Amino acid sequence: MSRTTVRRTLTFSRREVGDLLLAWVALSVAFGVFFYGGGPLVFEALQTGIVGPLARITLLSAVTAGVGFLLHELGHKVAAVQFGQRAAFRADYGMLFLAVVTALAGFLFAAPGAVHHTGRITKRQHGLIALAGPVVNLVLAVVFAALWIGGGALGVALLREIGQWGVAVNLALAAFNMLPFGPLDGATIREWNTVVWAAVTVPAVGLAAYALFALELL
Numbered sequence: 001m002s003r004t005t006v007r008r009t010l011t012f013s014r015r016e017v018g019d020l021l022l023a024w025v026a027l028s029v030a031f032g033v034f035f036y037g038g039g040p041l042v043f044e045a046l047q048t049g050i051v052g053p054l055a056r057i058t059l060l061s062a063v064t065a066g067v068g069f070l071l072h073e074l075g076h077k078v079a080a081v082q083f084g085q086r087a088a089f090r091a092d093y094g095m096l097f098l099a100v101v102t103a104l105a106g107f108l109f110a111a112p113g114a115v116h117h118t119g120r121i122t123k124r125q126h127g128l129i130a131l132a133g134p135v136v137n138l139v140l141a142v143v144f145a146a147l148w149i150g151g152g153a154l155g156v157a158l159l160r161e162i163g164q165w166g167v168a169v170n171l172a173l174a175a176f177n178m179l180p181f182g183p184l185d186g187a188t189i190r191e192w193n194t195v196v197w198a199a200v201t202v203p204a205v206g207l208a209a210y211a212l213f214a215l216e217l218l
Contacts, residue, residue, distance in 0.1 A: 010081055012088075019091035020073070023112040024066045030099040030110060031065040031169070032058030039104035064144070064166040068137055068173050073115055075136035079129040080117035087117035114183065127192025130185040134200060137174035141167050141207075168211040175201070175208035 012020075033042055036057050045054045073089050080087035091113040099110040117129065148163025150156075178186040178201040190197040 010078060016088045016090075019113065020070060020089055022093075023073075023089075023091045023096060024062070024070055026096040026100060027069050027110060027112055028058055028062035028066040030103040030108060031061035033100065033103040034106075034108040035061065038106035042104065060162065060165050061169075063162060065169045065173070068140055068166070068170045069110075069112065071136050071140060072133040072173060072177070073113075075132040076115040076129055077117075079132035080115065083119075083121060083125045083129065085117035085119040085121060085129075087115050089113060089115045111183070123192050127189050127196070130188035130192075131196070131200070133185055134174040134177045134204065137170040137177070138200075138204065141170040141174070144170060168208075171204065171208040171211050175204040178204055 032054065033039070036042055036045075036054050042054060045051050077087045077089065092111065095111045095113070099108065099112065102109045121129075144163045144166025146163070147159050148167060151159025151161070151163055177184055178189070178197070180186040180190040180197065180201075186197060186201060189200070
C-alpha cells in the first residue's frame with residue numbers, strides 16, 4: 001500500500017519576500033497619507049519642511065496597518081500550506097499605486113495583492129483559508145487592545161497610541177475583507193458557509209464602526 005505524504009513546509013521565495021515588503025511599505029504610506037488628511041496637507045508639509053507629524057503617522061501606520069496586512073496574508077498562506085497547497089503572496093503593483101493615489105485624494109482603497117494557492121481542495125478548506133486572514137486581524141485587535149490598556153496603565157503614551165490605532169485598523173481590515181463581494185475573503189466564506197460568514201462579519205463590522213468613529217480616526 002502506497003502512502004502520499006503531504007508537505008506542510010512554509011517557505012518564501014525571494015520574489016515573494018520582495019512583494020510582501022513592497023506591499024507593506026506602500027500600504028504604510030497610503031494609510032499614513034490618508035490619516036494625515038490627504039494630498040493637500042501632505043504637500044503642504046513637504047513644502048514647509050514640517051514633516052515630523054507626517055512621518056510619525058506613517059510609522060504608526062507601518063506598525064498597525066502594515067503589520068495587520070502582512071500577518072493577514074501570512075494567515076492565508078499558513079492555512080493553505082496546512083491543507084497541502086502550494087501558496088505564495090503576489091503583490092498587485094497597479095493596486096498598490098492606486099492605494100497611494102486614492103489616499104492622496106482623501107479616501108482609501110487598498111487591495112494590494114493576494115495569496116495564490118494551487119492544489120486539490122474542498123469548498124470547506126477553501127473557505128477556511130479565506131477565513132484565516134480576517135481572523136488574524138481580529139486576534140491582532142485583541143493584542144493591540146492589550147497594548148492600549150497596558151500603555152495607559154504604565155503611562156506610556158506611545159504604547160497607548162499604537163494600541164488604539166492597532167485596534168481600529170485591524171478591526172477595519174477584518175470587516176472590509178469579510179464583505180461578500182468580488183475577490184474579498186467574505187465572498188469565498190459566504191459561498192462555503194453563510195452562518196460562519198455572518199457570525200464573523202456582523203460583530204467585525206459593528207466593532208470596526210465603533211472603533212473608527214468613537215476613537216475619532218476618521
